[in-house]
Amino acid sequence: MQYFYHPDLTQPYVTLSDKESEHCVRTLRHRVGDQVRLTDGKGGVATAAITDDNPKACSLEIIDFEQNVGLPKLNLHLAIAPTKNMDRMEWLLEKAVEVGIHDITFLICDHSERPRVNLDRLSRIAISALKQSQTTLLPNLQVLKFRDFMKEQEGIEADKFIAWCDENNNRQLVTELLHFKNIILLIGPEGDFSTQEVEEAREQGFIEIKLGDRRLRTETAGLYGCMAIAMRSLTL
Amino acid sequence: MQYFYHPDLTQPYVTLSDKESEHCVRTLRHRVGDQVRLTDGKGGVATAAITDDNPKACSLEIIDFEQNVGLPKLNLHLAIAPTKNMDRMEWLLEKAVEVGIHDITFLICDHSERPRVNLDRLSRIAISALKQSQTTLLPNLQVLKFRDFMKEQEGIEADKFIAWCDENNNRQLVTELLHFKNIILLIGPEGDFSTQEVEEAREQGFIEIKLGDRRLRTETAGLYGCMAIAMRSLTL
Numbered sequence: 001m002q003y004f005y006h007p008d009l010t011q012p013y014v015t016l017s018d019k020e021s022e023h024c025v026r027t028l029r030h031r032v033g034d035q036v037r038l039t040d041g042k043g044g045v046a047t048a049a050i051t052d053d054n055p056k057a058c059s060l061e062i063i064d065f066e067q068n069v070g071l072p073k074l075n076l077h078l079a080i081a082p083t084k085n086m087d088r089m090e091w092l093l094e095k096a097v098e099v100g101i102h103d104i105t106f107l108i109c110d111h112s113e114r115p116r117v118n119l120d121r122l123s124r125i126a127i128s129a130l131k132q133s134q135t136t137l138l139p140n141l142q143v144l145k146f147r148d149f150m151k152e153q154e155g156i157e158a159d160k161f162i163a164w165c166d167e168n169n170n171r172q173l174v175t176e177l178l179h180f181k182n183i184i185l186l187i188g189p190e191g192d193f194s195t196q197e198v199e200e201a202r203e204q205g206f207i208e209i210k211l212g213d214r215r216l217r218t219e220t221a222g223l224y225g226c227m228a229i230a231m232r233s234l235t236l
Numbered sequence: 237m238q239y240f241y242h243p244d245l246t247q248p249y250v251t252l253s254d255k256e257s258e259h260c261v262r263t264l265r266h267r268v269g270d271q272v273r274l275t276d277g278k279g280g281v282a283t284a285a286i287t288d289d290n291p292k293a294c295s296l297e298i299i300d301f302e303q304n305v306g307l308p309k310l311n312l313h314l315a316i317a318p319t320k321n322m323d324r325m326e327w328l329l330e331k332a333v334e335v336g337i338h339d340i341t342f343l344i345c346d347h348s349e350r351p352r353v354n355l356d357r358l359s360r361i362a363i364s365a366l367k368q369s370q371t372t373l374l375p376n377l378q379v380l381k382f383r384d385f386m387k388e389q390e391g392i393e394a395d396k397f398i399a400w401c402d403e404n405n406n407r408q409l410v411t412e413l414l415h416f417k418n419i420i421l422l423i424g425p426e427g428d429f430s431t432q433e434v435e436e437a438r439e440q441g442f443i444e445i446k447l448g449d450r451r452l453r454t455e456t457a458g459l460y461g462c463m464a465i466a467m468r469s470l471t472l
Contacts, residue, residue, distance in 0.1 A: 070450075091327075098456050099448070135450065174467045212335070212466055214306075214371065220334050227463045230448055231410045 002028065003039040003134060005127050009046045009065055014038070019124075021058035023131075024050075035063070041130060041138025043071040070136045073233040075182045077103035077158070079149055080222050081189035084113045090125050092219040097129035097139065099226045102182075106143045111191035117143045146197055150204055158182035160206040163221060164198055173209045174228050185225045187211075190218060238264065239275040239370060241363050245282040245301055250274070255360075257294035259367075260286075271299070277366055277374025279307040306372045309469040311418045313339040313394070315385055316458050317425035320349045326361050328455040333365035333375065335462045338418075342379045347427035353379045382433055386440055394418035396442040399457060400434055409445045410464050421461045423447075426454060 004024050006014045016024060024030050031053050038046045038060070044067050048060035078101060082089050089106070096104065106117045122141055130138050144152065153160070159178050163186065173185070186193075186201060193201070198208070211224045240260055242250045252260060260266050267289050274282045274296070280303050284296035314337060318325050325342070332340065342353045358377055366374050380388065389396070395414050399422065409421070422429075422437060429437070434444070447460045 095456055095459075098450070098452060099460075100450065133450070133453070172470050174470055212470065214334070214336065214369070216334060217369070220331055223331075223459070224335075224463055227460055228467060231464060231467065234408050234410055234448065 001037050001134070003037050003045070003131055003136070005041060005131060005138070006038050007040055009038055009040045009044050009062060012062055013051070014048070014060055014062065016058045016060070018056055021054065021056055024058050025053050025055040030058075036060070038062075039130070039136045041127075041136065043068045043136050045069040045136055072100040072102070072137065072230065073181070073236050074178070074229050075102040076226060076229045077105070077182065077184045078187070078222055078225055079105040079107045079184065080187040080218065081109045081112050082106045082115050082117055083190070083218050084115050086115055086117070088217075088219040090122065092222045093122060093125055093139075094129040095223050096226045097126055097135065097137075098133040099223070099230050100135065100137055101139045101226055102137065103140045103142075105149055106141075107149055107186065108143065108145045109189050110146070110194035110197055112189045119143060147200070150200055153184060153204060156182070156184075158184045160184045160201075160204065161209045162186040162193070162198065162201045162206040163188065163211050163225070164208040165192060165210070165215060166208060169208050169210060171207065171209045173211055173225065174232070176207065176209055178232065183229055185229075187218060187221050187225065237273050237370070239273050239281070239367055239372070241277060241367060241374070242274050243276055245274055245276045245280050245298060248298055249287070250284070250296055250298065252294045252296070254292055257290065257292055260294050261289045261291040266294075272296070274298075275305075275366070275372045277363070277372065279304045279372050281305040281372055308336040308338070308373065308466065309417070309472050310414070310465050311338040312462060312465045313341065313418065313420045314423070314458055314461055315341040315343045315420065316423040316454065317345045317348050318342045318351050318353055319426070319454050320351050322351055322353070324453070324455040326358065328458045329358060329361055330365040331459050332462045333362055333371065333373075334369040335459070335466050336371065336373055337375045337462055338373065339376045339378075341385055342377075343385055343422065344379065344381045345425050346382070346430035346433055348425045355379060383436070386436055389420060389440060392418070392420075394420045396420045396437075396440065397445045398422040398429070398434065398437045398442040399424065399447050399461070400444040401428060401446070401451060402444060405444050405446060407443065407445045409447055409461065410468070412443065412445055414468065419465055421465075423454060423457050423461065
């Protein structure tokens, strides 16, 4: 069944955003009294009745609210250097939401081509992917410089991995032991991480791993990470 | 290093296709005497010297030919019902070539929306993905009706799976035991396989499996299958 998105479902009454109202009232022709399903993108799901079918500000009364619906068993935080062509990142975001992901950080690295990252646009794409795939987890999105990200990760308890194409490195993400519910995976730009970045990550406890035995494009590597973690969670 | 594609590298001299010649001579400006690398898309890789830099028919002398380069340890045959929007299948094909796949059959099922499958266009996309990802395995592509595909599979020794969204089915592709080097994976249309098709597959020894715990879109399910098998091969 179709979900509509509202970030806070803990109140007795909610009003949908402009875009969600339009989808609910104009596109799907819901009217006063209709019951629909809402998600807050954090695993919360509500049944709600429409009290005002205003196509720009649809209001609803929450009838029933349930938490922790359809959340993945492992939380992946993917920190990935955005590609020059943002289409490829948008594609990754869409597929990552479909497979299930907790956080995505777009990482500006030493070898990054510094694309313009439009977080508003990416948020809209994520919400639309959430609704299309009928899932309940909307990832937190942010843009950070590599070193600021490293500072942010200090003291966080997680399995920390950095994808790094080094000939001497034969550890694979899919066979590494996991110790925590949270996993952080760093994926570098086309020109790879600088050796200084890898050194800094190592000091922060990141383990160098490979994503299979082929050199994947950035966005394929990102989805490989999401799917690998989703598959691991099936064996828990 | 860049590969150029020629389907047969067992001869002492080869002439590239129109498109490959243009890429080699016009785009990358290779000249007589230059040494380049060729792949036959079947794991064969050659070093060759240009003897005629004709931008429409570039000829080369094979200097060195090696077989079984970069082939996956498991051969996946993905048989998938094409989506109405062929863009999504083209995207899958591109990513599947990147990850490594042996065969793709576009399966016309009872619930298929019967899109027009342009195999020539798909072949061109596959060759371009092969070159872009610098891999050596070009999948065999075909279009078949479900029942003709079933006939084709009779007697073939392979692990045979059919993705089927049944509530009572909890077997996962990623944890099923594999007995053979060849794996066949069937993925149905948006409206799923008909119960009759599932019955026929079952009779042919296909095992019903799930691809994770979410309902994925057709093309995401296809890539999930490719990546699951690629990850399994890492543990062999």
